[in-house]
Amino acid sequence: MSQDMSDDKLPQAHGAGEGHGEVAAADNPFADPGLPPHEPRRTDIDERAAKRAERQVSLLFIVSMLATVGFIASYVAIDPAKIVYIFPLGHISALNFALGMTLGVALFCIGAGAVHWARTLMSDVELPAERHPIEADDEVRADVIQQFKTGAGESGFGRRKMIRNTLIGSMALVPLSGVVLLRDLGPLPGTSLDTTAWKEATPTTPIRLINVNTNLPMKAEDIAVGSLTFAKPGPSALRPDGLQESDEDFQQVIAKSALMLIRIQPSDIKDAKSAALGFEGVLAYSKICTHVGCPISLYEQQTHHALCPCHQSTFDLSDGARVIFGPAGHPLPQLKITTDASGYLIATQDFDLPVGPSFWERNA
Amino acid sequence: MKKLSARRRHPLAALVVLLFALVASGGLYAAFAPAEKAQADSSAQSLAIDEGKRLFAVGCSSCHGLNGQGSSMGPSLVGVGSAAVDFQVGTGRMPAQQPGAQVPRKKGIYSQAEIDQLAAFVASLGPGPVTPTQEQYTATETDAISKGGELFRTNCSQCHNFAGAGGALTQGKFAPSLENVDPKHIYEAMQTGPQNMPSFPDTTMPEKQKQEIVAFVRYQANEAPNPGGLSLGSLGPVTEGLFGWIFGLGVLIAVAIWVAAHTTKAKKS
Ligand code: FES
Numbered sequence: 001m002s003q004d005m006s007d008d009k010l011p012q013a014h015g016a017g018e019g020h021g022e023v024a025a026a027d028n029p030f031a032d033p034g035l036p037p038h039e040p041r042r043t044d045i046d047e048r049a050a051k052r053a054e055r056q057v058s059l060l061f062i063v064s065m066l067a068t069v070g071f072i073a074s075y076v077a078i079d080p081a082k083i084v085y086i087f088p089l090g091h092i093s094a095l096n097f098a099l100g101m102t103l104g105v106a107l108f109c110i111g112a113g114a115v116h117w118a119r120t121l122m123s124d125v126e127l128p129a130e131r132h133p134i135e136a137d138d139e140v141r142a143d144v145i146q147q148f149k150t151g152a153g154e155s156g157f158g159r160r161k162m163i164r165n166t167l168i169g170s171m172a173l174v175p176l177s178g179v180v181l182l183r184d185l186g187p188l189p190g191t192s193l194d195t196t197a198w199k200e201a202t203p204t205t206p207i208r209l210i211n212v213n214t215n216l217p218m219k220a221e222d223i224a225v226g227s228l229t230f231a232k233p234g235p236s237a238l239r240p241d242g243l244q245e246s247d248e249d250f251q252q253v254i255a256k257s258a259l260m261l262i263r264i265q266p267s268d269i270k271d272a273k274s275a276a277l278g279f280e281g282v283l284a285y286s287k288i289c290t291h292v293g294c295p296i297s298l299y300e301q302q303t304h305h306a307l308c309p310c311h312q313s314t315f316d317l318s319d320g321a322r323v324i325f326g327p328a329g330h331p332l333p334q335l336k337i338t339t340d341a342s343g344y345l346i347a348t349q350d351f352d353l354p355v356g357p358s359f360w361e362r363n364a
Numbered sequence: 365m366k367k368l369s370a371r372r373r374h375p376l377a378a379l380v381v382l383l384f385a386l387v388a389s390g391g392l393y394a395a396f397a398p399a400e401k402a403q404a405d406s407s408a409q410s411l412a413i414d415e416g417k418r419l420f421a422v423g424c425s426s427c428h429g430l431n432g433q434g435s436s437m438g439p440s441l442v443g444v445g446s447a448a449v450d451f452q453v454g455t456g457r458m459p460a461q462q463p464g465a466q467v468p469r470k471k472g473i474y475s476q477a478e479i480d481q482l483a484a485f486v487a488s489l490g491p492g493p494v495t496p497t498q499e500q501y502t503a504t505e506t507d508a509i510s511k512g513g514e515l516f517r518t519n520c521s522q523c524h525n526f527a528g529a530g531g532a533l534t535q536g537k538f539a540p541s542l543e544n545v546d547p548k549h550i551y552e553a554m555q556t557g558p559q560n561m562p563s564f565p566d567t568t569m570p571e572k573q574k575q576e577i578v579a580f581v582r583y584q585a586n587e588a589p590n591p592g593g594l595s596l597g598s599l600g601p602v603t604e605g606l607f608g609w610i611f612g613l614g615v616l617i618a619v620a621i622w623v624a625a626h627t628t629k630a631k632k633s
Pocket of ligand 1: 291
């Protein structure tokens with residue numbers, strides 16, 4: 001190997017290798033070969049090439065800006081339900097495709113522009129760095145600061161105004177994509193987490209349980225042992241028509257007041273309080289996990305376990321929805337139900353606990 | 365009238381009255397008796413029950429007891445109805461191969477005729493959900509698929525995944541994929557709640573809604589578009605993450621190597 005080393009590769013040819021070259025001798029096979037001579041790039045010697053590279057970098061940054069604008073425009077303009085055919089992908093959502101493509105192009109062009117800039121325009125002179133003990137003395141620190149300044153100077157950041165401006169532009173625009181997506185985050189919740197739509201129910205003005213599938217009230221005998229039914233609040237003083245999917249606040253209301261109804265042989269219910277809250281073995285539990293609030297209704301009718309798909313919290317619905325596995329900190333809230341004169345299932349009060357995940361102000 | 369009363373004591377009078385009575389009762393019987401078809405049916409039915417009983421004794425009684433009353437090995441079948449038998453045996457789940465968290469679907473060993481006989485026998489043990497007919501599980505309305513999709517997302521997707529690809533439950537149990545399931549079996553599963561699946565009886569989910577769910581599941585399995593391009597099995601973050609790590613990172617590494625391998629030196633270009 002050392003035999004192949006031709007003389008011109010040896011370090012005396014190179015100024016930067018100074019201090020290493022002296023050791024090199026034909027009788028030392030482990031001599032430091034030093035750095036090869038510096039070869040200039042085309043952009044170093046040809047100002048026209050440099051200008052062209054500069055324009056290319058800026059162009060990439062400008063494409064990134066356009067793509068970000070395109071992202072926001074697609075977010076606003078494209079109908080989420082629109083399906084288009086795009087060759088290798090098949091029938092796909094136009095909105096997903098547009099958002100993915102524009103954000104991808106926006107980020108890629110910043111990266112590609114930066115790489116192109118570093119490779120063609122920033123100084124590529126090889127600089128050997130001696131190894132030193134870990135602690136840095138003042139001299140070195142001053143040196144680092146000096147190097148930083150040199151680096152900044154060599155990058156041409158201050159000199160190549162077009163690159164600087166377009167880079168700043170594209171970097172400033174990309175985060176807008178995220179800001180646009182976050183627009184739905186609303187104001188703080190206040191005390192709205194403590195109660196649900198069932199709070200209006202009182203013994204004198206009960207609220208009927210409405211089957212989510214049929215939109216009709218249910219009788220206790222409709223709920224078979226081993227079945228699973230989902231329910232929502234029916235007509236109340238504030239909502240004479242009951243909760244409708246077309247209501248503006250439907251998502252918010254159902255997110256807290258959603259119910260799952262099961263029926264267990266009364267002799268199989270282990271928790272007396274839970275049995276009392278139910279009606280002849282019909283139990284109404286909140287559908288919202290007390291960990292971080294996923295809808296849980298993976299109900300196993302033989303074991304009476306309900307599983308949360310998010311982090312596997314498991315609740316034993318035959319035992320007051322006690323947490324038997326997983327990160328949830330509270331049992332599922334249960335709604336006290338009974339039947340009215342005509343046999344329909346009704347609630348006469350809100351859940352026994354606040355629904356959903358823990359929050360700072362929670363007192364139960 | 366006089367003539368008639370005069371012959372009242374004729375020796376044949378009793379015979380005539382008897383004939384009248386016979387004709388009348390025969391006519392009444394013909395008018396009100398159940399149709400002959402029903403008679404034939406019930407005899408075929410009892411034949412099927414007998415056949416089913418024989419099949420049951422061979423294939424099922426070791427776990428469910430000679431009369432389907434159940435044992436420590438298997439639950440009682442009184443009142444499960446023919447739909448449950450048609451589902452369990454039709455999907456090959458029963459007879460079970462081995463005890464475990466869940467009996468998986470496998471290739472069936474009974475013909476449909478034998479399944480019907482078994483179902484007839486089990487149905488004779490006690491009233492329960494009846495095997496649905498084709499009209500019961502075939503939706504005809506044009507908006508059935510979209511309505512079914514809504515119902516599916518409310519009632520089924522939590523276990524069977526948004527695209528019916530199936531999912532995990534607790535302690536080794538799982539919700540199976542719905543992709544190649546016979547429409548009849550989907551309907552029966554909702555009716556009867558096999559194994560740990562809750563049931564969705566007609567009282568809380570009417571027949572028409574079950575039809576719509578069946579229509580949606582079939583559409584989802586056969587012809588639904590993929591909003592995101594590649595579906596990657598519609599399994600969610602697991603396959604998507606794997607794809608991202610392998611192909612996404614792979615491409616990035618390849619690009620990095622390519623960038624590093626190409627020099628911008630004037631000599632070469
Ligand atoms: S949200 Fe249910 S376990 Fe985390």
